[in-house]
Amino acid sequence: MTGTIDTVLHAPARLQIAAVLARVEEVEFATLRDITQVSDSVLSKHLAALGEAGYVTLRKAAQGGRQRTWAAFTPQGARAFKAHMAALQALVESAQRALG
Numbered sequence: 001m002t003g004t005i006d007t008v009l010h011a012p013a014r015l016q017i018a019a020v021l022a023r024v025e026e027v028e029f030a031t032l033r034d035i036t037q038v039s040d041s042v043l044s045k046h047l048a049a050l051g052e053a054g055y056v057t058l059r060k061a062a063q064g065g066r067q068r069t070w071a072a073f074t075p076q077g078a079r080a081f082k083a084h085m086a087a088l089q090a091l092v093e094s095a096q097r098a099l100g
Helices: 012-021 029-036 040-052 075-099
Strands: 056-063 066-073
Touching: 012 029, 012 040, 012 066, 012 075, 029 040, 029 066, 040 056, 066 075
Parallel strands: none
Antiparallel strands: 056 066
């Protein structure tokens, strides 16, 4: 097996967040909450962890008279996600070979 599983990205909700961020330029907090099906506080903690790792940036802006938060991958976050996915793929392929 090649590559290393990234423990920052490996938590299921964080992996879902990363999968969304890999497909868009940025995404609004409520959209991520709906996709991950976690509470606002849990999502905030996951985004904070991703931010502390340098994987995600957060942008706050008024929209429709309300303050909104938008998340986006950093270049480092996109590279980390790509490497994490490669490590997971290698793990799957290794397990499939072992099972015959």
